[in-house]
Structures are given as structure tokens and as C-alpha cells.
Amino acid sequence: MAIMELQVSFICLVNATSGTTDSNTAGNFGLSTRPTPINQDVSLHQASMPSCSQDFPQIFNPQLESVSITPRTTMLRLSSSNSTNVNSTFGATNLTGIFLPPHINSSSNNVTSTPILPDPFSTLLEESMLDEISLLDLAMEEGFSQAQASQLEDELDSDSGLSLDSSHSPASPSSSETSCSSAASSSSTSATFSEEGAVGYSTDSEVATVETEEGAVGGYQPGYSKLCRMSYQDPSQFHSLPQLDSISHNHTYNLPLSSAFSEHPELPLSSGKKTVRDKQNSKLQPPQDLLDKHSSRDERRARAMKIPFSNEKIINLPVEEFNELLAKHHLSEAQLALIRDIRRRGKNKMAAQNCRKRKLDTIINLEQGVQDLRRDKARLLKEKMEFIRSIRQMKQKMQSLYQEVFTQLRDEEGRPYPPSEYSLQYSADGSVLIMPRGLTTAEQNRKPEKKQKDKKK
DNA sequence: TTGAATTGTCATTCC
DNA sequence: CTGGAATGACAATTC
Numbered sequence: 270m271a272i273m274e275l276q277v278s279f280i281c282l283v284n285a286t287s288g289t290t291d292s293n294t295a296g297n298f299g300l301s302t303r304p305t306p307i308n309q310d311v312s313l314h315q316a317s318m319p320s321c322s323q324d325f326p327q328i329f330n331p332q333l334e335s336v337s338i339t340p341r342t343t344m345l346r347l348s349s350s351n352s353t354n355v356n357s358t359f360g361a362t363n364l365t366g367i368f369l370p371p372h373i374n375s376s377s378n379n380v381t382s383t384p385i386l387p388d389p390f391s392t393l394l395e396e397s398m399l400d401e402i403s404l405l406d407l408a409m410e411e412g413f414s415q416a417q418a419s420q421l422e423d424e425l426d427s428d429s430g431l432s433l434d435s436s437h438s439p440a441s442p443s444s445s446e447t448s449c450s451s452a453a454s455s456s457s458t459s460a461t462f463s464e465e466g467a468v469g470y471s472t473d474s475e476v477a478t479v480e481t482e483e484g485a486v487g488g489y490q491p492g493y494s495k496l497c498r499m500s501y502q503d504p505s506q507f508h509s510l511p512q513l514d515s516i517s518h519n520h521t522y523n524l525p526l527s528s529a530f531s532e533h534p535e536l537p538l539s540s541g542k543k544t545v546r547d548k549q550n551s552k553l554q555p556p557q558d559l560l561d562k563h564s565s566r567d568e569r570r571a572r573a574m575k576i577p578f579s580n581e582k583i584i585n586l587p588v589e590e591f592n593e594l595l596a597k598h599h600l601s602e603a604q605l606a607l608i609r610d611i612r613r614r615g616k617n618k619m620a621a622q623n624c625r626k627r628k629l630d631t632i633i634n635l636e637q638g639v640q641d642l643r644r645d646k647a648r649l650l651k652e653k654m655e656f657i658r659s660i661r662q663m664k665q666k667m668q669s670l671y672q673e674v675f676t677q678l679r680d681e682e683g684r685p686y687p688p689s690e691y692s693l694q695y696s697a698d699g700s701v702l703i704m705p706r707g708l709t710t711a712e713q714n715r716k717p718e719k720k721q722k723d724k725k726k
Numbered sequence: 727t728t729g730a731a732t733t734g735t736c737a738t739t740c741c
Numbered sequence: 742c743t744g745g746a747a748t749g750a751c752a753a754t755t756c
Contacts, residue, residue: 566734566753588744616745618734624748625733 567611574607576600583608584615678703 564572568580576583577598586594591612595605675693678686686703694704 613745614735617736617747620746621734621748623746628748 567614570607571611574604576604576608576611580611580615583611584619675703 565580571580571583578594582594583591595608600608671693675688675691676685680686690706691703692706694702696702
């Protein structure tokens with residue numbers, strides 16, 4: 270804010286002085302040239318500036334009260350003749366360090382006290398300081414060089430920011446595509462075996478339909494981008510993740526239908542007579558036990574216990590229907606216990622899948638947030654560099670203006686002031702004085718009368 | 727065969 | 742109190 274204010278002010282100053290200087294100065298800064306009201310009665314025409322008294326009307330603020338002048342001092346006051354309301358409590362400032370008047374547009378009416386701004390140019394805009402800041406910030410950019418910043422800015426403009434860090438991001442599209450394809454294949458395989466895996470992932474038996482749905486096949490599969498395509502139905506499940514509030518979640522996660530449990534209880538029951546212990550050795554199963562080979566443990570358990578209905582029903586039926594189903598059959602305590610375990614495990618399995626998907630979604634969104642912030646950071650860094658560049662140009666321009674003004678000043682005898690002995694000083698009220706070098710601001714403040722006495726007419 | 731990734735299960739908490 | 746969702750931790754399985 271301060272820098273921009275300075276810039277605008279200085280642009281106004283340059284505009285006002287463009288008559289004898291570079292007429293396109295303002296344009297050089299690449300900034301807004303919105304004119305700022307400047308008191309046009311400011312001039313140096315009363316100073317000994319034979320050839321340029323009309324050329325720098327706005328650089329040097331008028332309104333300085335020309336009161337007593339001490340003849341002994343050689344300070345020259347460059348002010349307008351109609352200055353009236355400003356006392357001499359300005360802090361003289363060497364113009365070599367002045368960048369711009371602190372209140373260039375307040376010269377016509379100094380109702381508000383003008384704060385002393387000693388040497389704002391040298392203190393705020395010292396080029397070396399700016400460079401140091403710039404380098405420091407760049408060093409703190411965690412590898413964000415200026416070139417990188419520009420590059421990032423380009424990426425921002427081309428809305429391709431997702432490429433950031435994509436090389437090491439697990440959310441690469443390739444991985445997601447691989448996941449989806451494998452998921453589809455596994456799903457079809459599951460459908461072949463009626464009780465294959467994914468118990469109770471869906472009550473929908475339309476396997477073919479589901480397999481065509483994006484990200485819906487095979488239940489949870491690794492791959493971040495696939496997760497992004499998932500639709501959730503229950504956004505309320507993400508209370509604890511405020512950063513995800515803007516994301517629509519389908520809490521059901523399009524559970525896989527690979528099981529496609531058509532109810533054929535007689536099929537598994539007729540084929541599987543293995544005990545729970547036997548199924549633990551399924552790797553050694555003979556070919557006739559393909560069903561077991563492709564069955565989940567609970568399915569094998571169910572077959573072993575001769576559960577007369579599918580695991581899919583056990584898991585996915587509503588409580589009422591589930592209880593009715595149990596009531597319809599005469600089941601032993603062991604069977605009932607197994608059925609309840611199957612239901613609990615099946616539901617928990619789906620819950621675990623959903624939980625993992627949510628977790629990955631959270632990671633994805635956080636990574637996206639990081640990328641967004643990085644782009645913002647790069648953009649701001651680029652803007653900063655542009656501002657620094659503009660300030661540097663302004664300083665150079667100001668220095669040239671200083672030289673031009675100083676070299677045209679003449680004393681009472683028409684002689685130029687030696688730069689080694691005099692310098693232009695800038696006061697807080699906007700006036701400009703030519704003062705002998707070595708006279709400090711403190712001295713001026715202690716002896717304000719001298720400055721006024723030395724005002725150059 | 728090994729290790730990483732994935733999936734299933736258990737325990738627990740919470741609603 | 743029950744059912745079930747959520748989730749960390751660990752085991753089993755797959756790749």
C-alpha cells in the first residue's frame with residue numbers, strides 16, 4: 270500500500286514536471302497514470318532558476334510561509350509567493366534522497382498537519398534495500414525463483430495449474446485410469462462367481478449397468494483422480510472437514526456390484542462343505558472348489574454353516590427385513606451368530622471402503638488447496654517484482670530531475686551552486702530548499718528561522 | 727521372495 | 742439399548 274501510494278504520487282509529480290523532462294515518464298512506470306490533483310500554483314519562479322522556473326511547478330510545494338530570513342545562511346527557499354499557512358517546522362530533507370513529496374496534493378491547504386517524512390526516498394525506496402528485500406524474499410520462496418514465478422504465473426493464466434507437482438502426486442491420471450480398468454475387470458469376474466467378494470456392496474443386481482458408471486465399479490480402488498469423480502450423496506458426513514464443504518459428496522460411494530448376489534443359496538451350499546478351518550487352506554483347494562477359491566471368507570463360512578440365504582441379503586437387508594428373514598428359517602445359535610457376524614463385517618467392510626475414500630478425498634482437496642496457494646504466492650511474487658522494478662525506475666527519474674533542477678539554480682550573483690557544498694532539501698510541508706551540505710535536519714529543526722531567512726526568492 | 731498397496735476385520739466411539 | 746456409521750489399527754491378501 271505504501272509503495273503504491275508512493276508510486277501514484279510520484280507519477281503525479283512526474284506528470285507535472287514533464288514539460289521539461291521526459292514527457293512520457295509516467296508511461297515508463299507501467300502503472301496507472303490517473304492524475305492526482307496538484308496545486309498548480311506551486312512554482313520555483315521566485316528562486317534563481319533563470320531557465321526553469323516554470324518548468325518544475327509541482328515538484329516544489331508552495332505554501333511555505335516566507336517569514337524571516339537570516340541573511341547569513343545561504344539556504345534558499347524555493348516556494349511560491351503566495352504561501353501562507355505553513356510554518357517553518359519542516360524537517361529539511363536532502364533531495365538526493367527524496368523520492369517524492371509526502372503530500373504533493375495537499376499543498377493548497379495544509380489544514381491537516383503534515384507529518385515529517387524525512388528522506389522518504391532514501392529510507393523507503395533505497396534501491397539497495399529493495400534489492401535486499403527482493404533477494405531475501407526470493408530466498409524464502411522455497412525455490413521460487415523469479416523465473417519460476419513467471420512460469421507459475423503463465424500456468425495460472427492458462428488454467429493449467431494442476432500440473433504443479435503432478436510428477437510426484439499420486440493423483441496422476443494414468444494411475445486412476447489403470448485403477449478403473451482393473452476395477453471393471455475385477456467386477457466382471459466377481460459377477461461370474463455369484464458370491465465373489467465385495468459382499469453386499471450393492472443391492473442393485475444390474476451389474477452391466479453399474480460397470481459402466483464412472484468410478485462405480487469394483488468399489489474403492491486406488492487412484493486420487495478417480496476419487497474426484499465419485500459422487501457422494503451425503504455431504505453432511507464431512508462436518509469435520511470444513512475445507513471440503515464446497516465439495517458435494519455421495520456418502521454411498523457407488524458401492525461395487527461385483528457381488529451381484531442373485532440369491533442362489535442352494536448353489537454354494539451344495540458345493541461347499543468345507544469347514545471354517547478348511548477354507549483357511551483354500552490355496553490348496555482342488556479345482557472343484559473354484560467357488561471357494563473365489564469366495565470371501567464369510568461366504569465360505571456361510572456355506573460351511575449352510576446358511577440358507579446369501580450374504581448379500583444378510584448384509585444389505587434393512588433391519589426389519591433382516592429379522593423377518595431370520596424368523597422365517599429355523600437357525601441354530603451358531604448359524605445366527607455367524608449371520609450376525611457376516612452382517613457386521615459386511616457393513617464394516619463397506620464403511621471401511623467409504624472411510625478410505627473420504628480420507629483420500631481429503632488429501633486430494635488439501636493438495637489442491639496447496640497448489641492454489643502456491644499459484645497465489647507466485648502471482649504475488651511476480652507483482653512484487655514488478656513493483657520493485659517500477660520503483661527503481663521512479664528513483665532514477667527522480668535523480669535525473671534533481672540534477673536538472675539543481676544545475677539550473679543560481680545564487681544572488683547568478684552563480685551555480687556547487688553540488689559538493691549544497692543540496693536540495695525537502696521539507697515536510699512540501700517546500701524545497703537548497704541548503705549547505707552538513708546541515709542536519711536536527712539543526713534545521715532547532716533553528717527553523719534560519720531556513721526561512723534563507724529562502725530563495 | 728519380498729515389499730508395497732490394497733482390502734478385510736476388529737475394536738471402539740459416537741449418533 | 743440396538744443398529745450402524747466412522748475410523749484407527751492391524752491382519753490378510755493381492756500385485
